[in-house]
Amino acid sequence: MAAHIRGPEPVSMVQALNEALRSSLEDDPKVLLMGEDIGALGGVFRVTAGLAKDFGEARVVDTPLGEAGIIGAAVGLAMRGYRPVCEIQFDGFVFPAVDQLVTQVAKLRNRSRGLLSMPITVRIPFGGGIGAIEHHSESPEAYFAHTPGLKVVAPSTPADAFAMLRQAIASDDPVIFLEPKRRYWDKGVVDWTALAAPLHAAAVLVTGSDVTLVGYGPTVRTCLDASVVAAQEGRSVEVIDLRSISPLDTSTVVESVRRTGRLVIATEAHASFGPASELAARVQEQAFYSLEAPVLRVTGYDTPYPPSRIEEDWLPNMDRILDAIDRSLAY
Amino acid sequence: MAAHIRGPEPVSMVQALNEALRSSLEDDPKVLLMGEDIGALGGVFRVTAGLAKDFGEARVVDTPLGEAGIIGAAVGLAMRGYRPVCEIQFDGFVFPAVDQLVTQVAKLRNRSRGLLSMPITVRIPFGGGIGAIEHHSESPEAYFAHTPGLKVVAPSTPADAFAMLRQAIASDDPVIFLEPKRRYWDKGVVDWTALAAPLHAAAVLVTGSDVTLVGYGPTVRTCLDASVVAAQEGRSVEVIDLRSISPLDTSTVVESVRRTGRLVIATEAHASFGPASELAARVQEQAFYSLEAPVLRVTGYDTPYPPSRIEEDWLPNMDRILDAIDRSLAY
Amino acid sequence: MIQLLDADGVRRDHPDYPLSISDGELRELYRDLVLVRRIDTEATALQRQGELGLWASLAGQEGAQIGAGRALRSQDYVFPTYREHGVAWCRDIDPVHILELFRGVSLAGGWDPSAHNMNLYTLVIGSQTLHSVGFAMGVVRDGMVGSGDTAADTAVLACFGDGATSQGDTNEAFVWAAASNLPVVFFCQNNQWAISEPVEKQSRVPLYQRAAGFGFPGVRVDGNDVLACLAVTRRALDDARSGQGPTLIEAYTYRMEAHTTSDDPTRYRNADEVARWAARDPIDRLRKHLDSRGLLDARFLDSVGEQSEQLAVRLRAATRAMPEPDPLSAFDHVYAEQTAELAQQRGQMREFLDSLEEVG
Amino acid sequence: MIQLLDADGVRRDHPDYPLSISDGELRELYRDLVLVRRIDTEATALQRQGELGLWASLAGQEGAQIGAGRALRSQDYVFPTYREHGVAWCRDIDPVHILELFRGVSLAGGWDPSAHNMNLYTLVIGSQTLHSVGFAMGVVRDGMVGSGDTAADTAVLACFGDGATSQGDTNEAFVWAAASNLPVVFFCQNNQWAISEPVEKQSRVPLYQRAAGFGFPGVRVDGNDVLACLAVTRRALDDARSGQGPTLIEAYTYRMEAHTTSDDPTRYRNADEVARWAARDPIDRLRKHLDSRGLLDARFLDSVGEQSEQLAVRLRAATRAMPEPDPLSAFDHVYAEQTAELAQQRGQMREFLDSLEEVG
């Protein structure tokens, strides 16, 4: 098998995810992948490339074209003792599965007083920035984060992608695993044997003292870039990668804001009723006396995702983040 | 027809809604109702009682049992020039329709550059407190409020129910119309001919100076009760009924908070990534220097809606609201 | 329509569904039917007395449910709706657990699904059909189909109503079961009504015909004939276990009572119809048959009557004795691994409840 | 499988689908096929040159689409997927509008659905089948079914692929169309593949059989035979308009190219299969027929060739000339009545873009 890619050279996030799936399939015979086109094709992003060949069609299942079916069947498989890892082909196609996710997957443990377990991972390539057509650039995390019983995470690097996907699959809770598709081909070094950080812990990537800048998934790279530019302008930006959207590691952010007094959040999801608003609500509550400026949100606007030719202006790009940092510091 | 109920006597919210549907059917031949059991039965809450008899089965349509079908068919009817008013029998059964709502209803106007109009009203009895079984007490408003292209409203009185439902049906935008089912049988006087307030304007129900207390739908009554008790303790509470969740009338709330310096929000929806968080995020941003305490949220907890025998402790009841007011004033 | 007992209780044979059944077994079926109906009438009474918030009656459908339920082997797995009290009975689930749901002290009934090989009640129409498909995929992967070991080979029974055939989920389940030849028996109780909507609003052809379009067999059975339901379900389960794939069974029956105790059927159906179906009562039918064969001696009838009475007494007492749930239990089992946010919210609720107690 | 032209272009008759067609009409069908294929090859080229972000080829499916498209009357309404370039051609939709979508300057193509009686492209698999059902409900309410006025009576054509038959929405659409006897023709292009999944992963029986289970007729037609597609769709549309309800047509055809330009079909299908289907090319077949009847004179062929060349030139130029959308247009048409929040966000974007311009 492709263990050769587990070396010191940088790998893409796609490769890291593929390795995570491979090792999960190797480690646990109850793990099984299912989705549209994940078999011979290896998925439209090749995340499952080679796995059907190596593990067989019973464990890497090309399903009929129906997302409700994929998640509904995963529920039954989980009840039979399996750990299904479902792929939803694109963010915009998860909605037919929302009923099974919200009324069944999220609730069955609670409804059964802990007798039933739903160790289901739902992988969804999410977010924009790849020049795609409609329904291929959505950021649906808020729908799931608002649903008790689901957990929602998003890695931002190949290393996290590898570690977090393995953790998600090993988790006895259902995890919506959001893959930032425009970072799929970015490379990074993965320490294949490292002990992973807790799945739901935020990570302080850069320490700073003037303002806290928070992102997750696709915006983390943008936040890091912004912090470099801001540094050139003499601004010390602390960058935090949330990693987990639900549960949200509020305390790491609050602790940071207590020091910086300022918070800017960057996410591609729509502003209103979105993830940035939740973090703002928590931080204003828990760090009330520390805040020297309101929490500012740099997000996708409250419009449908636009045609790809204008997506760069619509997304929370570096300039918009720098602008928000300026506005925060101007208070 | 039952024009006799349009008198000065108080009517229940169910009656007011029935009258709004009746008058909309009378006024516009393109209006048509569709849903499960809305015909002969008159809906499980009798909101459509008598309408199939008076307007015929072509305009009050008992549909097959499928929520995706109800909303998907409404899209086609809208494209043919009709104004469908859909009933979803209970809040917990809207999820099979989420795909059509999010990917189609919400987006078709934008996608068609304004050439297509989706004048669809989706009536959903929502919220808890009636001793129901699972899936019959949900507060799904955040899912829809986070979706650009949808509007979301919730009346709290028979008078608003009558006026707002007529406005929603007349609106060229799709409106999720949430009916607070535990207030269905509360009575109130309706001025049947009054000029209605704008559909998306919040209403200051009680003026006060110490703290602003905001609710919508089922919690408005609770907020009013709390304000009376608080007054007995010498606290002057300003009560605002949001009426519209999306768009959110932020300015009315901000204007109030500028005076009171304090804000408590009461909603049955889950706390995290919910409506209360959005309002908190906006108010901390727009009234930053006025806030003397963090915005506090009194909400349904982040658990699945519990068995009915314990729902009263789970819901944002009056005691929890009073407690939050105390906490706010203690800052 | 497959029938093995006609409306007068006369036994008929059907070449495709031979049924050899002993006198003792026949009497046990009768006992099941009577006891299950007793659960139903008792629960209805408890609802009227305010002890239950709601009740969904199975009256009229006992034959279908006991027939299907008694066709199961213990290793088979059942996915019920909210009305499967008769099937649950056959799975040895204490009816008290079902009443917990309808009283509002638990969300979905408190039995252990794995202990009884029957999932909890599912209220969202159609959802469980997809679960049954997934479970069946697992059964196949476990090698428990067509292995030849009859104690191991396993089938899945997916229960749903006529109305559920209109849901996307149910039809997707048909697609999956057919495409992968899964060991699922789709057991549709066509009780003629989906709340107030007659089956004609859902389909203009008999429901069992739906299956052929997906590529697997469908059969209509007299749902008020417990023997036919037993034979037809047994055969379908055998087929499933031996690797011959899914079957759709339409059990043609009738919902004698309101949809639930909250419903008022006089608004949408007439008494004539109900009376016509009363004449086809599944218990009467089996009683006539047993009677004609001299199997209804007083001792047997007494024992059934007594057992029925004891059951009712126990249900009443158990319902009234159900402990009120702890409000803090809302926070249990939301996650396998509790989150900090939830732990904090739980703390807030506890503090708050404590403060009320201090005041009170 | 209904066929009116065999693989060698020999005309056959079918008793249920008589087709009288003039030589001129035959030649116009040929012109349609050639022009539509030219749109496709040109768009593929534009994608390779980076002028389009993506392209979904209809190559191989021209016969199905032109057959169905030319069966429509102007008052009929079409609900397409993302691959209906041939049907759009028959609805007089400028292909440039389609390219707008694939270039990324608009979300769904810029034509006016009402002007062409054809909805915008729908990308979410199956969704449009329910829209067609709703539209048909409106048609019935407008009295435009079975009125006897052939200029008014209206049918709805719902297009979808083989993969779409697995979606809940599509099956719910079958339920609704059957239950209300709606004037919908379900036109399924079974091109054998749903991206990488062969049709056998979706169904183990021919797809047209699905309809019978829902209570309406299904028919399989040779999708590479434009005449058969024309005749079969025409009859189904006539039935729909006259009040005889829905039909499912399975047009048995093949996707000759990749799923889209992003796809790599060598990963999942072999060249033999493609070659076999190339021998059944719908354009070749009609060409042989016309040739055998002496209808392919040089003048006609030249005129088609010239028109095809002009079309390609125009598409190239128009694509390159498409104005870049204004980023602020994202805020247009989100609502009929703009909200304060959106107006404010729009203002923020404008200010921000202005500030960049000042800097730049």
Ligand SMILES: Cc1ncc(C[n+]2csc(CCOP(=O)(O)OP(=O)(O)O)c2C)c(N)n1
């Ligand atoms: C998705 C969904 N929509 C609506 C409901 C409300 N509802 C509960 S039972 C019912 C009718 C079900 O009819 P049927 O499937 O025939 O089962 P029966 O109750 O007759 O046993 C409806 C509409 C629901 N539970 N789930």
Ligand SMILES: Cc1ncc(C[n+]2csc(CCOP(=O)(O)OP(=O)(O)O)c2C)c(N)n1
């Ligand atoms: C709900 C949904 N799920 C997944 C996709 C991704 N997707 C796009 S096309 C396609 C295959 C469709 O196959 P088919 O219906 O046969 O149409 P064809 O492309 O062959 O014309 C898939 C899975 C989608 N567009 N919508």
Ligand SMILES: [Mg+2]
């Ligand atoms: Mg029924």
Ligand SMILES: [Mg+2]
């Ligand atoms: Mg296809």
